Each structure stands twice: as C-alpha cells, then as structure tokens.
Amino acid sequence: MLLKDFYSVESSKEEGGKWITHIKINKDHQVYDGHFPNRPVTPGVILIQLFKEDAERRLEKSLQLKNANNIKFMAVVDPKIHDELFLEYHFEDINQEIRLKGIAKTNEGISLKINAVYKLI
Amino acid sequence: MSMKQSLLKEPILEIERILELIPQKPPFVMVDRLLEYTESTGKTGFVIPKDNILVENGVFSEPGLIEHMAQSMSLWRGYQGFLAGLDKPKTGFIGSIKSVEIFELPKAGSTLTTYVEILQEFKNVTSVGARTEDESGKLLATSEMKTVTVD
Numbered sequence: 001m002l003l004k005d006f007y008s009v010e011s012s013k014e015e016g017g018k019w020i021t022h023i024k025i026n027k028d029h030q031v032y033d034g035h036f037p038n039r040p041v042t043p044g045v046i047l048i049q050l051f052k053e054d055a056e057r058r059l060e061k062s063l064q065l066k067n068a069n070n071i072k073f074m075a076v077v078d079p080k081i082h083d084e085l086f087l088e089y090h091f092e093d094i095n096q097e098i099r100l101k102g103i104a105k106t107n108e109g110i111s112l113k114i115n116a117v118y119k120l121i
Numbered sequence: 122m123s124m125k126q127s128l129l130k131e132p133i134l135e136i137e138r139i140l141e142l143i144p145q146k147p148p149f150v151m152v153d154r155l156l157e158y159t160e161s162t163g164k165t166g167f168v169i170p171k172d173n174i175l176v177e178n179g180v181f182s183e184p185g186l187i188e189h190m191a192q193s194m195s196l197w198r199g200y201q202g203f204l205a206g207l208d209k210p211k212t213g214f215i216g217s218i219k220s221v222e223i224f225e226l227p228k229a230g231s232t233l234t235t236y237v238e239i240l241q242e243f244k245n246v247t248s249v250g251a252r253t254e255d256e257s258g259k260l261l262a263t264s265e266m267k268t269v270t271v272d
Contacts, residue, residue, distance in 0.1 A: 002175065002177050002182050002184065003174065003175075030148055030174070031148065031149055031174060033146065033147070033148065033149075034145055034146040034147050034148050034149030034150060035145055035146075035149040036144050036145065036146070036212050037146050039212060041214055043149065043184070043188065043214075044191075044214065044215040044218075045175075045183075045184035045185075045187045045188045045191070045215070046184060048183075048184060048187070049182070049183070049184045052183075064183065064223070064226065065183040065221075065223050066222070066223060067220070067221060067222045067223070068218060068220070068221050069218075069219065069220050069221075070217070070218075070219060070220075071217060071218040071221075072216075072217045073214075073215060073216055073217060076214075
C-alpha cells in the first residue's frame with residue numbers, strides 16, 4: 001500500500017465477470033492535512049491508485065501504470081461525507097499488459113471512471 | 122517581445138513562496154520551484170524528498186508523478202493569480218485526465234523538471250498539457266488533463 005493506513009479492504013468478490021471491492025477510507029489520514037487544509041478532498045491520483053493495488057492483490061503480482069485515458073472524476077470524495085468506496089472493475093491480461101476498466105462509487109453514485117493499462121513488473 | 126518570454130524576473134526557489142502560490146500544503150506538496158512563467162506556459166521543478174508521502178521503496182510512484190504534473194499547473198495558476206493581485210491561491214483539483222503516459226519512475230532524491238502548457242481555459246476549467254523530465258533530460262511522463270478551480 002502506497003499510503004500507509006489510508007484504507008482497509010472490507011470485502012472483495014467476483015460477480016458477473018467483474019470484481020467488486022468495498023473499501024473504507026481513513027478519514028483522519030494525514031494526506032487530508034494538505035489536500036486541502038479545512039477542506040478534505042481525496043486526491044484523484046490516490047483514487048486511481050486504489051485500482052492498481054486491488055488488481056495487484058487479485059493477480060498477486062506487482063504492476064506499474066503505463067498509460068490511462070479518459071479518467072473522469074465525476075464527484076468529489078469528501079471523506080467526512082463518504083468514507084466508504086466501492087471499486088467495480090474488470091481487467092484482462094493481453095501480452096503481459098493488464099488492461100483495466102472500472103468505476104469507483106460512493107453510496108451516492110459514481111465518483112470516478114477509469115481506463116488504465118499496467119505493465120507487470 | 123516574444124510571447125514566450127518568461128514574465129518571471131528570477132526563478133522562485135523558496136518553498137515558503139511556493140506554498141503561498143499553491144492550495145496544497147504538506148504533506149501533499151509535489152512541486153517546489155517555479156522556473157519560468159509566460160501567459161500560456163510554465164516550467165517547474167521538484168526535488169523528490171526521500172520521505173515524501175508518495176515515495177515507495179525509494180521510488181516516486183505513478184500518483185506522485187501525476188500529482189506533480191497537476192500541481193505544476195496549480196503553481197502556474199497561482200502565479201497568474203499573484204500577478205492579478207490575489208492574496209491566496211484558489212483551491213483546484215483534477216477534473217479529468219484525457220491521457221497520461223508513464224515511461225519511467227524517478228528515484229527519490231532526483232530532480233524533476235516539468236513543462237506545462239495551457240491549452241484552453243473556459244470559466245473555472247483549464248485544459249493543460251504537461252511533460253516531466255529527469256536531470257538528464259529523459260522523458261518520464263506526459264499528460265493532458267483538465268483542472269477545476271473553486272473558491
């Protein structure tokens with residue numbers, strides 16, 4: 001985990017060809033001291049990282065982001081309001097590259113859409 | 122006078138001044154110098170601290186590189202605001218990433234140089250292109266993203 005103690009995995013299951021992982025964010029994490037003072041917003045790059053780390057747990061391999069396109073942040077994840085996130089994604093291994101497509105949701109709707117390609121390292 | 126002439130008399134290297142120009146604060150600061158500023162471009166830098174929150178196993182992670190590119194844009198905007206007389210930077214964050222490519226991850230302790238170019242501004246949304254190099258001029262990452270500014 002890149003950010004120590006940032007989140008815990010509450011559950012993870014495969015359903016209908018996609019992975020669904022329930023994550024609980026540590027709303028008191030120090031990252032929110034800086035992003036931003038008195039206005040906690042989960043950094044988009046940290047949300048992106050959640051998918052890589054979850055795919056690494058599925059694959060039991062290390063990944064490095066190679067490229068991504070059309071990542072959309074649909075709604076701000078304020079940890080004081082939303083500290084539970086659901087990652088829904090699927091991936092395929094094509095010629096030693098992991099192609100992942102997914103969304104992150106709070107209980108109020110989609111926060112993020114992602115398309116990413118990782119290389120195995 | 123060339124449009125591309127830097128409007129900075131000299132680079133801003135003091136972290137205290139940088140922190141007055143960007144909304145992010147420690148421990149989530151991923152840029153530490155403004156080297157050049159024009160109306161549509163900027164050149165920034167960052168010496169990656171070994172204890173940076175986005176360093177893992179001695180390497181600056183992908184989120185670190187992407188955030189560095191986004192904060193380079195933040196710094197450009199902060200200086201634009203400073204020139205316009207704002208007393209503090211507006212909060213801004215990434216709205217979308219049209220594309221990002223990571224070629225290589227830099228080691229902690231190394232120095233990044235990043236070139237940002239403002240592609241389009243509409244209301245509070247800015248499209249920006251960025252590319253980041255290491256000390257030897259090797260290209261580490263490129264991106265095109267939209268950032269959203271709020272008050």
